[in-house]
Amino acid sequence: MELRTLTLLFIGISFLLYITIAIRSKAKTTGEFYVAGGGVSPLMNGMATAADWMSAAAFISMAGLIAFLGYDASVYLMGWTGGYVLLAMLLAPYLRKYGKFTIPEFIGERYYSKTARIVAIICLLFISFTYIAGQMRGVGIVFSRFLEVDIITGLMIGMAVVFVYAVLGGMKGITYTQVAQYCVLIFAYTVPAVFISLQITGNPIPQLGFGSTLAGDSVYMLDKLDKVVTDLGFNAYTGSGQSTLNLFFLTMALMAGTAGLPHVIVRFFTVPKVADARKSAGYALVFIAVLFTIAPAVGSMARFNLINTINGENAEGVAYKEIPGWFKTWENSGLIAWYDHNNDGKVQYAKGSSIEGNRPIFSEQVGSHGERVITNPAVPVIAPGAKFANEVYVDRDIMVLANPEIAGLPPWVIALIAAGGIAAALSTAAGLLLVISASISHDLLKSTFTPNISEKKELFFGRVAITVSIIIAGYLGANPPGWVAETVAMAFGLAASSLFPVILLGIFSKKVNRIGAISGMLTGLIFTFCYIIYFKGVFIAPFAENIEANWLFGITPQAIGGLGMILNFVVAISVSYFTSEPPAQVQKMVEAIRTPATQS
Amino acid sequence: MSTPENHRKYWRANLKLVFCCLLVWFIVSFGCGVLFVDELNQYKIGGFKLGFWFAQQGSIFTFLILIFFYAYRMNKIDSKYGVQEGDD
Known part of the structure; x- marks a missing residue:
């Protein structure tokens, strides 16, 4: 079949x-x-x-x-x-x-x-x-x-x-x-x-x-x-x-x-x-x-x-005309693209970006080897140690789906x-x-x-x-x-910096109170959200380029939830320290969830 | 059995167990997998550099053992202090 x-x-x-x-x-x-x-x-x-x-x-x-x-x-x-x-x-x-x-x-x-x-x-x-x-x-x-x-x-x-x-x-x-x-x-x-x-x-x-x-x-x-x-x-x-x-x-x-x-x-x-x-x-x-x-x-x-199939036995690249079928099927769905930088007709994969921007833009034309022509090739740069510039764009998401095809299963x-x-x-x-x-x-x-x-x-x-x-x-x-990938990172950062600390403190501390929890959650949420927006944009244009020189302590927007979480803890605990304790029945409730037994 | 004193002891035993487990959790993941990965990579098991193996395999296996160990110990602590659930 x-x-x-x-x-x-x-x-x-x-x-x-x-x-x-x-x-x-x-x-x-x-x-x-x-x-x-x-x-x-x-x-x-x-x-x-x-x-x-x-x-x-x-x-x-x-x-x-x-x-x-x-x-x-x-x-x-x-x-x-x-x-x-x-x-x-x-x-x-x-x-x-x-x-x-x-x-x-x-x-x-x-x-x-x-x-x-x-x-x-x-x-x-x-x-x-x-x-x-x-x-x-x-x-x-x-x-x-x-x-x-x-x-x-x-x-x-x-x-x-x-x-x-x-x-x-x-x-x-x-x-x-x-x-x-x-x-x-x-x-x-x-x-x-x-x-x-x-x-x-x-x-x-x-x-x-x-x-x-x-x-x-x-x-x-x-x-x-x-x-x-x-x-x-x-x-x-x-x-x-x-x-x-x-x-x-x-x-x-x-x-x-x-x-x-x-x-x-x-x-x-x-x-x-x-x-x-x-x-x-x-x-x-x-x-x-x-x-x-x-x-x-x-x-x-x-x-x-992937490398062995694209670059071939001798690691010099494989002629586009001889490349296996899966390469072309994925090219048709726009998740693989090839641009022949050195005009040798061979598909060559190495370090470096083969295209300008994040995604290949295809024109309607077909190139001289039968490939889909892309209109945003990058300036070819040969990475130190490599023999040729990268000519292949591969979307990371296809690896699991394409893997059995690449292996010929x-x-x-x-x-x-x-x-x-x-x-x-x-x-x-x-x-x-x-x-x-x-x-x-x-x-x-x-x-x-x-x-x-x-x-x-x-x-x-x-x-x-x-x-x-x-x-x-x-x-x-x-x-x-366009921001799905960015916002998934955001989902983790937000869960770590907003919900996790207050749930944890709600169980392990009897002293953390209403004001502490609300200010902790808001601090974690707003700090993390703004840091990601600042570099990634989401609905608006980013304020600063997403590069290491601009990051706080060199922390990427994906990782910032870790810092947001610490801020949440610090704010929740210190604010609670200076304000009044939670009412007695709340402290009793914390006492009750700490033991498995239903009585008491 | 369920005096405040008993509860306090139970909670302390619980915290001690959690602390020990999280210490191991921290050592295998943040320690072996991230902070000391280069030092461990000097050793090899089979084709794996040791630090790389901890980061991609060893830490996950350790997490598994930890959770079951915790669940087992916690049940013991529950019965020791008489706070386990009924059989309903």
């Missing part, structure tokens, strides 16, 4: 599975809708959390990031898994003991303030909508590349499926579809990785494979890769190219951001007991670690394969990847939609504006809120704002 039919088949079967599960787990009460009735087993919750957490970015983009950044991308691996240690030990068990539905609810009650609750809702909505835009872009990429349908059509189908199971089933439906989606995505990620590892190193376990020698050779793969990339003018793959301070803050921002993401925290509200919440965080990390320990293997092998493996990518995007989107709808129907309507609505009414508004959010998310996916 050809690739397109196979992809349709795989995605179709997976959609059928998700909808069947949804119909079998319809939510009848608000408790079932928001937290699946609190009756999800720790193992199931761990699996659902893993799917919830591993987004289109983790599935599609992360290995690509590792492939191009090498060691420097380790911060994403450590940050996105290390956050679970914080979650398991500092937040999840206590929030489970607190035992209500949403994060703003906890913040509002702990800091006895509607203002604090509304500030938390603003942080939550901002984080979640930014995140969802990224998921929808992922769905768009997969559909347009593998099914060759219009992005809008693909999006509509994806939205319809999410609509069915999120609106009907609420958290209950989402939980069990996420379990299924985890199975789909992890299978899809592992199978090609095993094949490629076997091909390159002869070792079927990717985690060991990338530390083994090359098949039929006594050279270690990573040593060979270091040599290949340095010969092209890049930094060594296993060496660092960034300042240690920046890596430090970035890791911190990612870890605290992970622990502070509302859609992840809320998953721990669904298990029956406090002890289950602890265990469940461990299970979640087991399921996440499967993908996260394979990703660096996939990244290094993808880089290795059979079409069914490639179709599997497509279904996996969709599963990763949909599972995360559904989790996000739920926290958005819960914060609107529960925090805004039920608790702030119309406290007298019945449970049935609240449930109805929850479903309306999800529907509206799906439409907004779909719109964002169809008209991807």
Whole structure:
């Protein structure tokens, strides 16, 4: 069967599975809708959390990031898994003991303030909508590349499926579809990785494979890769190219951001007991670690394969006419571009930018070798150590999707990847939609504006809120704002600098009060937000060029959330020190969430 | 059993455990993976430079062990101070 039919088949079967599960787990009460009735087993919750957490970015983009950044991308691996240690030990068990539905609810009650609750809702909505835009872009990429349908059509189908199971089933439906989606995505990620590892190193376990020698050779793969990339003018793959301070803050921002993401925290509200919440965080990390320990293997092998295929056996470049088919298919979707700087007809890849700006701009013409002509080539610069200037633009996001094609694996493996990518995007989107709808129907309507609505009414508004959010998310996916990549970094920075510190202090300190928490949250939020806007722009033009000389202590906008978090802590604690203590019943509540037992 | 004194002791035991776990967490990730990566990279296991391995594999495995160790120890501490949950 050809690739397109196979992809349709795989995605179709997976959609059928998700909808069947949804119909079998319809939510009848608000408790079932928001937290699946609190009756999800720790193992199931761990699996659902893993799917919830591993987004289109983790599935599609992360290995690509590792492939191009090498060691420097380790911060994403450590940050996105290390956050679970914080979650398991500092937040999840206590929030489970607190035992209500949403994060703003906890913040509002702990800091006895509607203002604090509304500030938390603003942080939550901002984080979640930014995140969802990224998921929808992922769905768009997969559909347009593998099914060759219009992005809008693909999006509509994806939205319809999410609509069915999120609106009907609420958290209950989402939980069990996420379990299924985890199975789909992890299978899809592992199978090609095993094949490629076997091909390159002869070792079927990717985690060991990338530390083994090359098949039929006594050279270690990573040593060979270091040599290949340095010969092209890049930094060594296993060496660092960034300042240690920046890596430090970035890791911190990612870890605290992970622990502070509302859609992840809320998953721990669904298990029956406090002890289950602890265990469940461990299970979640087991399921996440499967993908996260394979990703660096996939990244290094993808880089290795990519360079060898483009530059050929002799590392001199391959004539465009003889380049494999995948190169041209991705060129057609605009995610690969080639400009023949030295007019030798060969595609040559090395360090340096082949184009001016961030994306290639294609004219309608076809060049003398059959390539798509681009109108924004860069001035060719030969990097020190390299033999030629870089002529190839490769979008990092395609590495996982193109990897099986580059390695020449059979079409069914490639179709599997497509279904996996969709599963990763949909599972995360559904989790996000739920926290958005819960914060609107529960925090805004039920608790702030119309406290007298019945449970049935609240449930109805929850479903309306999800529907509206799906439409907004779909719109964002169809008209991807140019700032998706920037704003995802912002989502982590904001979660780390706004929500994480106040939740943590709310549990571990009895002294931090209303004014302390609100000023801490606002300081972290505004500082981080402004720093990112200052360099990245987002809605307006950036104020300063995004280069090292301009950064505060050399910290990049992605990493600034780490500093924002520290500011939040300092402000919250010192302001509380100079103002009056929280009332006695709040201190009692803190006392109560610290122990698992229900009495006292 | 649930006197304020008992609670205070329970909370102190909890904080001690969390502190120890987070110390290990910090050492493997920020320590081995970021701050001392160049020093560790002088050693190799198989084809991996040691610092690189900690950053891309070792830290994740350590995190896993840490969470399960914490969950196991916490359950023990819960029962020792009589604050564990009922079986409902």
